Amino acid sequence: MTTPRDQRRVFGEVADAYDDVRPGYPAEVLDRIVAYAGGVPTSVAESGAGTGKGTALLRTLDTPLICVEPDPAMAGVLARRFAGDDLVSVVVSRFEDWTPPPGGVELLASAQAWHWVDRTVRTRLAAAALAPGGVFAAFGHDFGFADDELKTAMDAVYQRLAPEIADKPGLPANAQHPDSFHLSELHVSPLFTDVEQQLVVSVVPYETARYLTLLTTFSGHRMLPEQRRHRLHQALAELVDERGGVVEQKLTTALCLARRTGSDRA
C-alpha cells in the first residue's frame, strides 16, 4: 500500500531550487517587528525555517537564533548556509515536537510556514515557546502580479489545465493571503494580546525560466500529477514569453504580530 504524499513535506524535493528562486523578505519586515517589540529581542526561535530565507533576515538582529525545520533536505541547505555561525542553531523537528528553552524566547518568528503547523495546538505551543511579553511574528508573501492583464490570461490557463489551484495562480496551495493568518485564533486567545497585521509591498521580476522554477517550489504545483504540471508550466511559459518574457511578481508580505500575555490559561 502506498502512503499518501504529505503536502507539507514536498519542499525538500526541490530544496536547492527553492533556495535559488524563492524571494527573501524585505528589511522593512524586521524593522516593523523590532518597533513592535520595543527593541531588539535577545533570543529568537524560528518555526519552519526551510533553507533560511527568513533566517537571513532574522540573523541581522545579531541575536542567538534557533531554527526549527522538519525536512532534512531543507534543514541541510539551512545548516550549510549558516555553518560556523555560532549564533544560529538548526533543530531538525516539527514545531509541534520541539522543546523550547526554559523560560521561553523573546521572539518566535515564522516565515511562510505557520500554516503548516497543526492549527489545533499552534497558538498554545507558540505561547509556550515565548517568555511573558515575548513577540510572535508570522509573515509570508502573497504572490500577486503587477500586470493585471497577464494575471487574467494566466487565470484562464489555470482554469483550463489545473482548476483545483485556479483560484491562486502562482501560489502555493496554502498561501497566506493578507487576511488569512488566522488572526482570529490569536484574537480570542487569552495567551496573546495586541494582535495586529501589517502589509509590506514589493515587486520582484522573474524571467520565464526562473518563473517556472519558482512554480515548481509551490506545494500546490508539486502535488499536481507530473504530466499535467508539465502541460500547465509549458502553457504558462508560452504566455509569459508572448508578453515579453518577464513576470513581475507583486509580493504583498503580510506580517502578523502578537504579544504573549502573562496568563497561562489556554
Ligand SMILES: C[S@@+](CC[C@H](N)C(=O)[O-])C[C@H]1O[C@@H](n2cnc3c(N)ncnc32)[C@H](O)[C@@H]1O
Ligand atoms: C514554504 S516553506 C518556508 C521556508 C522558509 N521559512 C521561507 O520563508 O522560505 C515551509 C516550511 O515549513 C516547514 N514545515 C512543514 N511542516 C512544519 C511543522 N509542522 N513545523 C515546522 N515547520 C514545518 C517545511 O518543511 C518548509 O520548510
